[in-house]
Structure formats: C-alpha cells, structure tokens
Amino acid sequence: MTAIDDDILQAYVDGALDAVDAARVDAALAQDEALARRVRQLRALDARLRAAFDPVLDEPVPERLSALLQPATAPVVPFTVLEGGRGAGAVRRRAPRRWLLPGAALAASVTLLAAGLWWWQSGGGWVRTQGGRQFAAGALTHALDNELASEPDAHAAVAIGLSFRGKDGQVCRSFTVRTPPARAGLACHTPAGWELPVLGPAVPSEGGELRQAASDLPPAVQAAIDARLGGEVFDAQQERAARAAGWR
Amino acid sequence: MHSSDAVREGLIALLPRLRRLARALAGQVADADDLVQVVLERALARSAQWRPDAALDKWVFAIARNAWRDELRARGREQHLFAPEEAGGMVADGSEARHAQQMELAQALAMLPPDHREVVALVLVEGLSYDEAAVLLEVPVGTVTSRLARARATLQAHLGNDA
Incomplete structure (x- = not known):
C-alpha cells in the first residue's frame, strides 16, 4: 500500500486491514491531523x-413474532383478566406455567437471555428523586414503558401487575422488582416520568418463589392502589392500547 | 433433533438481531416487524435447506435481505425516496432531542439506494465482515467496499461531518 486513501481509512475503521497495514495507518494518523480527523468522522x-x-x-x-417460534406442543393458556383491584400476586398465581414445560422452558430461556443480560448490566439506578418526588429510572422506566402484564415474562427483572386509570386520570401500574433487594410499588405516569407514590420491600409468596411466581403486594401498595382505583383495571387489549398511547 | 427444531431454536436466539437488521433495512418499526414475520415464516418453511455447518445468522440475514428486496419490488418503489415524514418511527422512544437526531438519521438513511442501505445494515449495524457481506449479497468484496464508501459519503453529507 502506498498512499493512505479513503478506502484504506474505511478498511482501517472497519477492522478489515491486516496488522502490517493497520500499523502503517496508526503511524500516519499520529502525524497527519487531516487523516486523524477523517477517522474520527x-x-x-x-x-x-x-x-x-x-x-x-x-x-x-x-x-x-415470538409466537411463530413456539414449539407446536406448547399449550397457550389465555391470560385471565382480573376482576376488581386485587394484588399482582393473585395475577401471578393464575398465570400460565407454560415456561416450566421442558421444551418451552429451553426456548424461553434462550430468547430471554439477551434481555436478561441487559437487565443485569443496567441494574442499579431504579429510582431517581426530583423535587422531593420519587420517579422510576433506568430499567424500571423501561419495564413500565414496555412490558405488558398480558405477556408475562417469567425471567424479566420487573413484573408488571395491574394497570388502570386512576381517579385523577393518570395511568398507574403496580410492579414488582424481582432482583434483590426485591421491591414492590405503584407507578403513575406523569409528564415528568413514572412517579412512584409508594415503593417498599416485596413480600415473598409461599415458598419464596420470587423469581418464578413474583410476590404478593405489600399492604401499603395495595392501599395506594385502592385509593386511586377509579374504574376498571385494564384488560389485555386496554393495556396494549395504553402502551401505544404512551400511557397518557 | 430435527433440523426444523434446530432452526426454530436458533431463530429464537437470533430474533433480537434479526429485528435490529430489519429496522436498519426498513426504518419503520411496523414495516421492520412485518419483515421479520415474513423472514421467520420463510426460514421455518425452508429449514430443511439449512445445513447445520452453515452459520444460521448469515442464512437468515440473506433471507431477510431477499425478503426486503421482494417487498420493495412489490411496492414498486425501489428507486423511491421516502418522504421525510415517512422516515420517522425508526426507534420507539427517547427524549425530544434524541428523537430529532433519530429523525435526521432516518431521513439520511432513506436517501440511500437499497443496495447501499443493505451494506450499511449488514456491515455497520450488524457487524458483518466485508467478506461475509459479499458472500451474502453475492457480489465481489470490492463492490461491498465501494457501496459502503458511497453510502458513508451520502450519510455524512446529510448529517454533517460530526455525524
């Protein structure tokens, strides 16, 4: 290679040069600011x-999309809509256990691995405070924005329980953070983000099955839900529509 | 294990990357997921054609690229440039400043002819090597690099040198 032209710089940036040519470009970059600027661009x-x-x-x-890849033998159990303002624990206990079937469990663990890794890596900052108020942050915001209780994900770090429109018109969602320290709370959508009027330690359900079965809601969260619940709890279709509308 | 089971389980693991590639090709979230659906159906239907010694991702990406070409042909707008307002919705969320940046990038990508855009998607977004992209696209490596250079020049011109 003689002159270092744009094709060579492109191959350098794309990691397509052999070691000798890459070293030549390295040396040239140290002396030629124009080349170095081009590489930065x-x-x-x-x-x-x-x-x-x-x-x-x-x-x-x-x-x-994921349904297309379900093994033919995996039973699909329809989600049961909860009647009235009961806790998320009740939903979880009724949730289909199809993940435990051997074939489906394997498939599910593969498909959820990427998402799971991301949760773990980005863990930590679940909550931020602003003006003395508590808001969801990071992975918790992501889960509240995106996850549907009607499409339960047994491996996700955050389990969504109920979603409903409160008396003041805000959409609120109860949730459980499964990763230790397990927390449960209520989030209500505001222009500033998901405000957390209540957040506390989660109570493990019978057998301590936090990871699989989620947890019962602490009384404080249950009380916060009861205080705000104006109408019906969203069913699967309403929940999906609310997500499409940005939870407004 | 039947080859169809191997393909199906491989597709489950590949799904996030397939969606990313589709988003880079199609832009719009809905268009991209429609494309993914077609690709999954085709890959499952053709699972007997996949040889276990071949990398599943390249095989599936080739199906995706061809399915996207079919879609463009069906729309009869292979040369059509998307109107700016059509270019939105590439990424689902984000702040307003971020959204504006995404819109700008979506518009720049929409300027690219399909054979440039697919090289950007395969090499710059999916991280395939020049050789892998050349095999997948059935063109010489030199064609991959020249398309890539021209695509970069178009994007840079549209986005400014600070990209």
Whole structure:
C-alpha cells in the first residue's frame, strides 16, 4: 500500500486491514491531523448508527413474532383478566406455567437471555428523586414503558401487575422488582416520568418463589392502589392500547 | 433433533438481531416487524435447506435481505425516496432531542439506494465482515467496499461531518 486513501481509512475503521497495514495507518494518523480527523468522522458516523439501532436488541419482542417460534406442543393458556383491584400476586398465581414445560422452558430461556443480560448490566439506578418526588429510572422506566402484564415474562427483572386509570386520570401500574433487594410499588405516569407514590420491600409468596411466581403486594401498595382505583383495571387489549398511547 | 427444531431454536436466539437488521433495512418499526414475520415464516418453511455447518445468522440475514428486496419490488418503489415524514418511527422512544437526531438519521438513511442501505445494515449495524457481506449479497468484496464508501459519503453529507 502506498498512499493512505479513503478506502484504506474505511478498511482501517472497519477492522478489515491486516496488522502490517493497520500499523502503517496508526503511524500516519499520529502525524497527519487531516487523516486523524477523517477517522474520527468515520467512527462518529458508525457510533451514531449503532446508537440508533442497538437499542432494538433490548426492546421486548412482539408476541406475534415470538409466537411463530413456539414449539407446536406448547399449550397457550389465555391470560385471565382480573376482576376488581386485587394484588399482582393473585395475577401471578393464575398465570400460565407454560415456561416450566421442558421444551418451552429451553426456548424461553434462550430468547430471554439477551434481555436478561441487559437487565443485569443496567441494574442499579431504579429510582431517581426530583423535587422531593420519587420517579422510576433506568430499567424500571423501561419495564413500565414496555412490558405488558398480558405477556408475562417469567425471567424479566420487573413484573408488571395491574394497570388502570386512576381517579385523577393518570395511568398507574403496580410492579414488582424481582432482583434483590426485591421491591414492590405503584407507578403513575406523569409528564415528568413514572412517579412512584409508594415503593417498599416485596413480600415473598409461599415458598419464596420470587423469581418464578413474583410476590404478593405489600399492604401499603395495595392501599395506594385502592385509593386511586377509579374504574376498571385494564384488560389485555386496554393495556396494549395504553402502551401505544404512551400511557397518557 | 430435527433440523426444523434446530432452526426454530436458533431463530429464537437470533430474533433480537434479526429485528435490529430489519429496522436498519426498513426504518419503520411496523414495516421492520412485518419483515421479520415474513423472514421467520420463510426460514421455518425452508429449514430443511439449512445445513447445520452453515452459520444460521448469515442464512437468515440473506433471507431477510431477499425478503426486503421482494417487498420493495412489490411496492414498486425501489428507486423511491421516502418522504421525510415517512422516515420517522425508526426507534420507539427517547427524549425530544434524541428523537430529532433519530429523525435526521432516518431521513439520511432513506436517501440511500437499497443496495447501499443493505451494506450499511449488514456491515455497520450488524457487524458483518466485508467478506461475509459479499458472500451474502453475492457480489465481489470490492463492490461491498465501494457501496459502503458511497453510502458513508451520502450519510455524512446529510448529517454533517460530526455525524
């Protein structure tokens, strides 16, 4: 290679040069600011593309797509809509146990691995405070924004319980954080984010099955729900529609 | 294990990446997931054609690329450039500033002809090597690199040098 032209710089940025040529470019970059600037531009474009599309990896997969890949033998149990303002624990106990079937469990663990890894990596900052009020942050915001109780995910770090429109018109959702320390709470959608009027330690259900069966709601959360519940709890269709509307 | 089971389980693991590729090809969330659905159906129907020694991701990505070409042909707008307002919705959430940035990028990508955009999607978004992309697209490596260089120049011109 003689002159370092744009094709060579592109191959350098894309990691397609052999070690000798890459070392030559390295040496040239140290001396030639114009070349170095060009490499920075190429890298900035690549970074922008990745920043735009990599988050797709963390998005929940629509059910219509994952359903295509269900083994033919896996029974699909319809979600039962809860009547009245009961706790999320009641929903969880009735939730289908299809994940425990051997074939389905394997498939599910594979499909959820990517999402699970992301949860663990981004764990930590679940909550932020602003003006003395408590808001969801990070992975909790993501779960409240995206997860549907009608499409329960036994491996997700956050389990969504009930969703409903409160007396003041806000959409509220109860949730349980399964990763230790397990927490349960209520989140209500405001222009500033998901406000958390109540958040407390989760109570493990019988047998301590936090991971699989989620937990019962602490009395404080149950009371907060009862205080706000104006009408019906959302069914699967209403929950989906509310998500499409941005929980407004 | 039947090859159809192996393909199905492989597809489950591949689904997030397939959705990312589809988003990079199609732009719109709904269009991209429609594309993913077609790809899953085709891959399952053709699972007997997959040889276990071949990488499943490349095989599926080739199906995706061809399915997207079919879709463009069916729409009869292979040369059509999306109107700016059509280019939105590439990424589902984010702040307003971030949304504006995404819109700008979506518009820039919509300027690319399909053979440039698919190279961007495969190499820059999915991280395939030039050789892998060349095999998948059934073109010489030099064609991959020249399309990529021209695509980058178009994007850079549209987005500014700070990308």
